[in-house]
Amino acid sequence: xxxxxxxxxxxxxxxxxxxxxxxxxxxxxxxxxxxxxxxxxxxxxxxxxxxxxxxxxxxxxxxxxxxxxxxxxxxxxxxxxxxxxxxxxxxxxxxxxxxxxxxxxxxxxxxxxxxxxxxxxxxxxxxxxxxxxxxxxxxxxxxxxxxxxxxxxxxxxxxxxxxxxxxxxxxxxxxxxxxxxxxxxxxxxxxxxxxxxxxxxxxxxxxxxxxxxxxxxxxxxxxxxxxxxxxxxxxxxxxxxxxxxxxxxxxxxxxxxxxxxxxxxxxxxxxxxxxxxxxxxxxxxxxxxxxxxxxxxxxxxxxxxxxxxxxxxxx
Amino acid sequence: xxxxxxxxxxxxxxxxxxxxxxxxxxxxxxxxxxxxxxxxxxxxxxxxxxxxxxxxxxxxxxxxxxxxxxxxxxxxxxxxxxxxxxxxxxxxxxxxxxxxxxxxxxxxxxxxxxxxxxxxxxxxxxxxxxxxxxxxxxxxxxxxxxxxxxxxxxxxxxxxxxxxxxxxxxxxxxxxxxxxxxxxxxxxxxxxxxxxxxxxxxxxxxxxxxxxxxxxxxxxxxxxxxxxxxxxxxxxxxxxxxxxxxxxxxxxxxxxxxxxxxxxxxxxxxxxxxxxxxxxxxxx
Numbered sequence: 001x002x003x004x005x006x007x008x009x010x011x012x013x014x015x016x017x018x019x020x021x022x023x024x025x026x027x028x029x030x031x032x033x034x035x036x037x038x039x040x041x042x043x044x045x046x047x048x049x050x051x052x053x054x055x056x057x058x059x060x061x062x063x064x065x066x067x068x069x070x071x072x073x074x075x076x077x078x079x080x081x082x083x084x085x086x087x088x089x090x091x092x093x094x095x096x097x098x099x100x101x102x103x104x105x106x107x108x109x110x111x112x113x114x115x116x117x118x119x120x121x122x123x124x125x126x127x128x129x130x131x132x133x134x135x136x137x138x139x140x141x142x143x144x145x146x147x148x149x150x151x152x153x154x155x156x157x158x159x160x161x162x163x164x165x166x167x168x169x170x171x172x173x174x175x176x177x178x179x180x181x182x183x184x185x186x187x188x189x190x191x192x193x194x195x196x197x198x199x200x201x202x203x204x205x206x207x208x209x210x211x212x213x214x215x216x217x218x219x220x221x222x223x224x225x226x227x228x229x230x231x232x233x234x235x236x237x238x239x240x241x242x243x244x245x246x247x248x249x250x251x252x253x254x255x256x257x258x259x260x261x262x263x264x265x266x267x268x269x270x271x272x273x274x275x276x277x278x279x280x281x282x283x284x285x286x287x288x289x290x291x292x293x294x295x296x297x298x299x300x301x302x303x304x305x306x307x308x309x310x311x312x313x314x315x
Numbered sequence: 316x317x318x319x320x321x322x323x324x325x326x327x328x329x330x331x332x333x334x335x336x337x338x339x340x341x342x343x344x345x346x347x348x349x350x351x352x353x354x355x356x357x358x359x360x361x362x363x364x365x366x367x368x369x370x371x372x373x374x375x376x377x378x379x380x381x382x383x384x385x386x387x388x389x390x391x392x393x394x395x396x397x398x399x400x401x402x403x404x405x406x407x408x409x410x411x412x413x414x415x416x417x418x419x420x421x422x423x424x425x426x427x428x429x430x431x432x433x434x435x436x437x438x439x440x441x442x443x444x445x446x447x448x449x450x451x452x453x454x455x456x457x458x459x460x461x462x463x464x465x466x467x468x469x470x471x472x473x474x475x476x477x478x479x480x481x482x483x484x485x486x487x488x489x490x491x492x493x494x495x496x497x498x499x500x501x502x503x504x505x506x507x508x509x510x511x512x513x514x515x516x517x518x519x520x521x522x523x524x525x526x527x528x529x530x531x532x533x534x535x536x537x538x539x540x541x542x543x544x545x546x547x548x549x550x551x552x553x554x555x556x557x558x559x560x561x562x563x564x565x566x567x568x569x570x571x572x573x574x575x576x577x578x579x580x581x582x583x584x585x586x587x588x589x590x591x592x593x594x595x596x597x598x599x
Contacts, residue, residue: 018435026447037450141576143527145534145547146568149554153561164557245437252440256531260554271535274449282450290438297437 004305012298019290020072024065027283033057038081038277051081055280068283077284082276087284091266095288097167098258098265101181102250105188109250110243112193117200117239118232124205132197139194144253148187148260155183165262184261188253192246199242203235210234236307244300248293323588333584339577343570347393356384358391359542367560376566379549380556385563388544389570395456395545396526396574399538402460403525404518407467412514414468415475416506419483420498429472436469441528442535449537456539459532463525474517478510512589519582523575530571546571 031037035051052058055078056067071077077087120132156164162183168176207213208231216230217223255267262268266285273281327333350358355375362382370377376385418429439447445462452458482488483506491501532538533547541548546567553563 014431015434015438018431019438022435022439023447026451031451137576137579138572140523140579141572143530143568143571143575145531146550146564146571149550149557149564149568152554153557153564157558157561248437248440252442255442255446256535259535270446271537274446274454275536277450279450282446286439286443286446289443293440294438 005302008298008301012294015294016291019294020069020287021065023283023287023290024061024068027279027286028064029061034279038279040277072284072287078280080273080278080281082273082278082281087281090269090281091285091288094264094266094269094285096170097181097263098251098254098267100178101185101188101254101258101263101265102247104178104181104185105192105250105253106243106247108185109189109192109196109246112189113196114200114239116193116197118204118227120197120201121204121208122227129201132201136194136198139190139197142190144187144191145256145260147190148184148257151183151187152260165260167263180261180263184257184263187260188250188257191253192250196239196242196246200235200239203238204231207231207235233307237304240300240304240307244297244303247296247300251289251292326588327584330584330587332580333588336577336580336582336584339573340581343393343574343577344397346390347397350387350390350394354384354387354390356387358383358387358544360384367556367563369560369562377560377562379552379563380560385549385566388549389546389567392544392546392549392567393570393574395539395543396529396571399456399460399463399529400522400525403463403467403529404522406460406464407471407521408514408518411468411471412475414472415477416479416502418472418476419479419506420502426476429476433469433473436465439466441466442531445528445532445537454537454540456543459529459538462532463528466528467521467525470521471514471517474513475510478513479506482506482509516582516586516589519578519585523578523582526571526574526578 028034033048033052034055034057035048036043039048039051056064059067068078075088077091079085080087080090083090116132116135120129123129152164155162163180167180170177213226213230216226221229251267254265255270257263258265258267259271266289270282270285270289273279273285360383362378365374365378365382366380368374368378368382374384374386376389378384379388414429418426441463444465445459448458448462479502483501488501488505491505492498496504529538530545530547530550533545534551536548536551538547539545549567550564553560553567557564
């Protein structure tokens with residue numbers, strides 16, 4: 001187990017280094033002059049020179065990379081060119097919206113998909129199975145941002161039950177904040193629930209055909225006990241793997257959904273920074289988002305190893 | 316047509332999902348092709364006097380905030396969606412399949428490098444890659460293709476490697492090696508034809524994923540730029556006028572859903588017809 005853990009931690013660190021290198025290369029090295037990118041081609045030479053000095057662009061690339069990574073590790077991400085405030089504070093403030101949104105969507109998708117997947121598998125070929133598969137096809141085909149717009153149409157424009165977007169802030173109370181995140185989370189959860197319901201259905205069906213399930217039944221265990229103790233635990237391995245991958249897409253999907261509902265999250269910050277050419281914010285926010293994706297996949301890898309009853313060398 | 320192709324064609328004609336998928340995909344393709352020579356109105360023609368009209372006899376799907384005919388824009392948008400989807404899947408196939416094949420044939424360092432590169436790619440979902448490319452080169456249709464295409468390269472490399480390794484463990488490949496065929500000849504003559512099925516099925520799914528990704532990027536303003544019609548941007552513009560003309564937010568989204576549903580059903584049908592045991596990835 002220890003060597004397994006050490007290997008995974010080493011893999012995590014190497015991937016994080018590679019992610020930071022890619023982001024740095026794309027945003028700081030490939031464009032040539034970052035100051036020119038930020039200020040545009042019309043900028044005066046003395047203004048460009050001042051920005052280059054301020055950002056330390058006169059130093060060699062490897063020195064800048066190491067300084068940036070050092071800053072990331074110590075929490076100093078530089079100052080936003082547009083907002084004039086420390087990027088670390090800006091990202092923390094926006095994460096307070098994006099992280100709960102992604103977690104809420106993750107919970108919703110799991111709560112919808114796993115019971116649906118199990119229902120479909122237990123009623124294979126029946127009405128329930130067809131219903132779940134139709135839901136899954138629809139969920140895969142409907143773009144989450146269109147579903148978000150339809151939710152706004154229904155609950156804001158026609159019924160008037162919810163605002164069309166915006167976020168009151170956590171200072172206005174947890175209920176109000178969670179209320180503002182509910183429709184966006186539902187929109188974000190739809191596609192992931194559709195995929196997860198399918199995966200759960202096929203994983204449960206596959207596990208139901210295993211020898212040890214037949215043995216458990218032959219021993220006289222009650223069907224419910226077989227389902228929960230033998231089938232679900234083993235079926236959860238592929239389900240958990242997919243859930244980990246999905247968290248990455250929930251974070252990426254948040255970039256779009258936050259824009260539909262004008263939520264002040266990390267995704268909206270990245271998009272605004274692109275259009276404002278604030279390379280400092282884009283670089284830090286993208287590396288934080290990608291880092292979160294890598295880290296969540298690492299945690300899922302470990303969870304799968306814990307769930308999987310086989311020895312770690314075989315897993 | 317004899318033997319297996321005939322059996323597959325007969326099974327296809329009895330597979331309702333496959334047939335529905337084929338009809339929907341044919342509908343979208345037809346709309347895209349017809350829009351090259353004819354649309355009910357010129358898709359970019361502005362008519363402010365007729366702005367934000369509901370569905371009616373002269374404008375079946377109504378008009379947008381510039382008075383442009385929504386049906387004509389959806390037809391022209393189909394061209395763009397299919398073009399971006401084809402290009403992004405083509406890029407993924409052209410680079411990903413050879414990479415996966417090389418990883419499976421060479422193993423060792425080549426395989427490690429390909430697998431770690433795909434891991435790295437998956438750390439950047441297509442939206443994040445598009446954000447990076449937009450920061451580097453500005454938003455645009457080509458950049459959206461590159462962003463979705465890079466992601467597809469990783470998907471196809473993984474699928475091709477996994478499927479090739481399975482094929483290479485089968486007796487006929489070992490027999491081919493025993494009679495002295497080299498690894499690359501075996502890869503070309505035996506492995507590639509045997510992984511073609513799963514690659515085609517995955518390509519159909521990735522086509523659907525590419526259409527969704529392109530629509531999302533266009534919604535954000537990172538995809539195809541105005542005035543070229545795009546389903547995603549139509550939805551973005553419709554959202555602004557949602558309280559006055561809610562219908563405008565329905566049709567472009569329904570067009571995306573029809574195209575994606577058609578491709579997904581086609582992909583599922585193909586998988587059932589070619590090999591029901593195939594595992595298809597659904598990521599995007």
